[in-house]
Amino acid sequence: METVQEIIQRLSQAGLKVTPQRVAVMQALFKLHHPRADEIFREVSQNLPGLSPTTVYNVLDVLVNKEIIRKVKTEADVMRYDAMADHHHHMYCTQSDRMEDYVDPELDQLLSDYFRKKDIKGFKLKEIKLQIMGEFEKPLQKS
Amino acid sequence: METVQEIIQRLSQAGLKVTPQRVAVMQALFKLHHPRADEIFREVSQNLPGLSPTTVYNVLDVLVNKEIIRKVKTEADVMRYDAMADHHHHMYCTQSDRMEDYVDPELDQLLSDYFRKKDIKGFKLKEIKLQIMGEFEKPLQKS
DNA sequence: TTATTATCTTTGTATAATTCTAATTTAAAA
DNA sequence: TTTTAAATTAGAATTATACAAAGATAATAA
Numbered sequence: 313m314e315t316v317q318e319i320i321q322r323l324s325q326a327g328l329k330v331t332p333q334r335v336a337v338m339q340a341l342f343k344l345h346h347p348r349a350d351e352i353f354r355e356v357s358q359n360l361p362g363l364s365p366t367t368v369y370n371v372l373d374v375l376v377n378k379e380i381i382r383k384v385k386t387e388a389d390v391m392r393y394d395a396m397a398d399h400h401h402h403m404y405c406t407q408s409d410r411m412e413d414y415v416d417p418e419l420d421q422l423l424s425d426y427f428r429k430k431d432i433k434g435f436k437l438k439e440i441k442l443q444i445m446g447e448f449e450k451p452l453q454k455s
Numbered sequence: 456m457e458t459v460q461e462i463i464q465r466l467s468q469a470g471l472k473v474t475p476q477r478v479a480v481m482q483a484l485f486k487l488h489h490p491r492a493d494e495i496f497r498e499v500s501q502n503l504p505g506l507s508p509t510t511v512y513n514v515l516d517v518l519v520n521k522e523i524i525r526k527v528k529t530e531a532d533v534m535r536y537d538a539m540a541d542h543h544h545h546m547y548c549t550q551s552d553r554m555e556d557y558v559d560p561e562l563d564q565l566l567s568d569y570f571r572k573k574d575i576k577g578f579k580l581k582e583i584k585l586q587i588m589g590e591f592e593k594p595l596q597k598s
Numbered sequence: 599t600t601a602t603t604a605t606c607t608t609t610g611t612a613t614a615a616t617t618c619t620a621a622t623t624t625a626a627a628a
Numbered sequence: 629t630t631t632t633a634a635a636t637t638a639g640a641a642t643t644a645t646a647c648a649a650a651g652a653t654a655a656t657a658a
Contacts, residue, residue, distance in 0.1 A: 385528040434592045441586040447579045507637050
């Protein structure tokens with residue numbers, strides 16, 4: 313969970329103006345779990361009445377371009393957003409659009425070793441992300 | 456490249472009626488490379504004038520549900536579809552929307568061994584798919 | 599601190615992808 | 629064949645997202 317200070321710092325570092333809208337969108341991204349744009353809009357609107365949906369899309373686009381956050385598409389065809397603190401993978405439920413983070417440095421090491429040897433011709437590899445498909449056994453708890 | 460015979464057989468096996476629209480959509484899926492719904496629509500319309508876009512969406516949904524084809528989840532806003540002959544991964548260009556298949560049984564073995572040991576709690580794993588992000592060195596040839 | 603300016607946000611409209619509904623047609627079983 | 633459940637269609641509706649122009653504001657430098 314990031315503090316406002318850290319959010320402000322991240323925005324500045326990226327050469328972005330620090331606006332209340334941007335800070336609030338980032339906060340929503342940390343608070344909500346892989347939210348959709350409309351969820352962010354609703355959340356942020358509570359603190360910033362009069363917020364425009366366009367602003368949310370603009371802010372999200374800017375953050376994606378600066379690689380501060382990421383877009384992720386789920387099974388259900390909705391776009392979700394992810395504050396990408398550290399490198400991580402995603403577990404997807406094949407029955408719903410539920411999605412969770414999966415962090416596993418050991419696996420990352422294994423993969424990075426493997427691909428160092430492998431070296432795909434004509435392709436400069438930058439990152440490996442896993443989509444781990446399956447079913448969650450326990451239903452998601454309401455927060 | 457699948458023959459019409461094989462496509463018909465696959466549809467029947469899944470308990471689906473064999474309609475010209477379905478066969479044509481499957482053919483388009485093999486001909487085109489990870490097409491979007493609208494690309495399929497345009498392709499199939501050439502042979503089946505008067506085709507409705509709704510039909511393309513319906514057919515794609517049915518095929519996805521019967522696990523004959525797959526939706527490909529990317530960071531792009533549009534959904535792409537994949538005739539899933541064999542298990543494979545995807546390589547993505549970070550500079551464009553280019554996307555290629557990546558087949559690597561050795562890697563699959565490695566991953567399956569790893570996750571057999573690992574066993575994520577509360578999650579029934581079905582499949583691992585890699586998103587290999589990077590840059591293609593040579594531009595794609597026009598077909 | 600204040601003025602300046604580039605950047606951001608907003609409003610309102612537009613567009614594109616996808617879904618819905620209800621009517622019509624068709625593949626396949628009897 | 630006839631029947632019927634399943635599939636397709638047209639057209640309207642919805643939804644998410646993008647656009648363009650005007651107004652507001654954060655950051656820079658005077």
